[in-house]
Amino acid sequence: MKLNRGGGVDLVQEQLEATQAQLEWERRGTDLNGELLRSAADSSEEDTVYDLILRLALSELPWEVGHVLKVADGERPALCPTSAWGATSAAGFQAFHEETIRGTFAPGQDLPGRALATGKVEWSTDLATVSGSQRGDSLKMIPPLSAIAIPIAVEGKVVAVLEFCSRALLGATGDLNRVFEVVALQASMLVSSKRACLREEQHRGILASAARLVTIGEITAGVGHEIKNPLSSIALTTEVLKRMVQGGVRDTGTLLEQIERLESSIARANRIVTDLQSISRDASNDPFAPEKVSDIIAETVGLCSARLRRSRIELLVPAIPSEWSTECRSSQVSQVLLNLISNSHDAIEGSQGAWIRMEVSEGEDAYEISVIDSGHGVAPEVAAKMMTGFFTTKPPGKGTGLGLSISRELMRSHGGDLRYETGARNTTFVARIPKRQGGVRSASNAAEHA
Template structure:
């Protein structure tokens, strides 16, 4: 161009000019080689030819073809530029243009969306034209084809210098390349976005309109326990949800309508992991605004949910504990307290229980469970489970093992059955204080309910609260009994002092009356009119004397002599008298005497008298006959004691008078049929042996008296 406008000439300038020309054509050739090679690698039709032309070994060979002939010629600076144009400029332009055109052809679908395909065509065509114009229309030379096809020929044909057209081609190349760079910038941005998405800790997925996964990032694949995102492609997105499917589908539907939405749901992994998500759904739109897919960005909130759930559970535990303690403080019978507490347990939100069950209290002497509270149980099961021995059925197993028993359905351990029983499971939780079993908490589950350690831990905590309540109530009852015994003792002491005074005051006059009466009876004849009155005086005086003796026993003025006794042998002496009185009244007597009882110290006659008095009261309580059970055993409730138990099946003692039956002269019998001293004497006899007397009675079911006597060595 400089020569064209008449610039000066020099060897140095020509050398620099050629050097720039050679370097520029070398870059053009290398650019073309690198552009056209991917076309061959992607399986182009002329793969071998393209691979040969685009091979890097060709560049040194072409350079040699330029340098060697130019050095052998007479004018290197004239020959070398022409050869460089032929071998580098022409081929480089053709290769670069072909490479861009082949890339545009191969990537036409993507380029159509990005709207840069036409710039590939423009730049590729301009490069081909530049290769032809710059590589074939060379400066005139004295060898073929430069002597015929050259810039002069182009000028004579077109009337314009070839350099002008080269410049226009360069402008087209530059403009096309600048526009092409937009796609590479976009690809870089997309690569960055793809990297960010792929490395994001959030679960990011593209979901199709049909609800299938199109793509999922690595985090999503790993959280769903897949090896990689490719395993999830095409799988049903809704199918991964195990909770709140409706919410997931609703959010997906909103996104397909163009609305953004957020929803929480729980999904399951391929290996069974359960994960909670907070998911945002957004529509993916085309340039025309049409919705093609849905973008779902989800964050794992399992840890947050677990903390929230634990806080909520702690609140519920505290709430139910407060309610239980509030119920326990009310002045109610223990069965009523346990029933109310049981209903509260069934209302705990996080427990998946059936609304039925029962609470049993343990009798460690008989090793059995008695149902004292229930809710929602059918009548047959109430009857069948009213009293269960330790070891029988699930509750009995819980009592004997001291551990919670779980059952998902009816099985061989569920020994209590009845016609029409429905399938169900159980939690049977022992209520215990240390090693002592106080009862069992029985709860019903739906058949197939899975064992839940959190539920068991909560129920065992409730059982501990129940144990404290039961012990507290038991202590209250014992305290009340102790207070009643103390009051009774004080009453007896006061009455005893009075009785002692009365007995002493009337004992001597009675002796004089009895002596004179007996003396007169011996002296008169049987047919004497005074015989009957005198015998009546004698009989009633003897009865009064016996009553005075009873008063003396009651007032402790008589000394009781003790000896070492075999309790069963001592009581057997009184059984014949009891049998004689019971048989005519239609009363059956059962003996439950424990063997190998330790020996005790006591007064044989007084203990027999106490047993006879208790048995007589029991027989009188069964006017139409019944069963009288007399037994002895080593006490389980009071270690260091033996028990004498007298149990009848009579009408029972009304609760309102149970506290008075041991008071002196208190009787419910008709006038003349009882003195009211029978139970009072029993009480005093037992007390004189450092023992105690307890009463258990229920109207319509019978009465049981328990005598506790200490074991003395």
């Protein structure tokens, strides 16, 4: 059947074309969002989300130049241009670039400022004539620039604006507008989630430091006593030496014996202070370095033995082959062992014949360091929850419930793990630590320390 032109056919044809155009925009919008989601999932930085939108929008949509402005912190919000720029054709945009990077945009000012004020996608088919434009005069020299400004909002507040620009006359069609609204929404969600991850990381960092400080607080009480012993010995030996010299003792052997006693007391006090300094530092950014397992255990024992002695808990430590070594952040491993020993201390303190035993075994790729105490295991309902942050059975003010969860995280950051041994005769926790760290970073660390 043939219909007359100028009548229904034209109308149908027009509608068909409009529908096709709409479908095409929707396809592009979907592609853009899909790609944005896929790529952004791998990146941890908020800025990479903006870079991605720039890159994808410029490859999919008819814009020639795009850039990012971020809201600067301050009393009044204002948009500052960033160094994130993308272009399919840079020619002809010199004036736009120069004028844009020069200033900031207050709410309502120029096109980005309008998007900041309204929180909506804003358009212009001639950037030079936008009201309140600070770029207008210089842009009048070049052919009209179409532009679009897309706000990215987090928790209802605009945090950034993306501006795209083209020499083609790109009008505010509803379809293109919708594509950008969806992209803006998607980007807002991605930026929000990146910020939430960052906040969580910072939060965990603060909690980890708090837990480290608690451990340090607990051990410093013992260390004070521990340092007093060599210091009193130094005072006593110095007195003895003085009297010997005053009394005319000239026997070199006797004098040397006292001097050696002095040296050993000084060395002991020195080691305690060094160990304490090492465990008190925040090692989270330290590189992994080869350490002897025996040194890590000795450092740990040095810091907790006084406290255990005072609580009449016997500490049994095995002899460890000196060639056993692991690539690690030794103070973090010490911190884990101190947490385990501290838990054991709390569980068995005051019980008859209380003891804590450490054991170390060598596997093919890893060592297992066990902390065993004279207790008879943890009740199943406690064991099920004890590795979760903030779970504690201790009275308020005594435990935060972070020791085990942070210790497990520290071991996992080493590629190892921390587990509770169910069914063991005595309460047993096992820290597994790999001998070597995989990947490029630790390989270069290993080279540095070789």
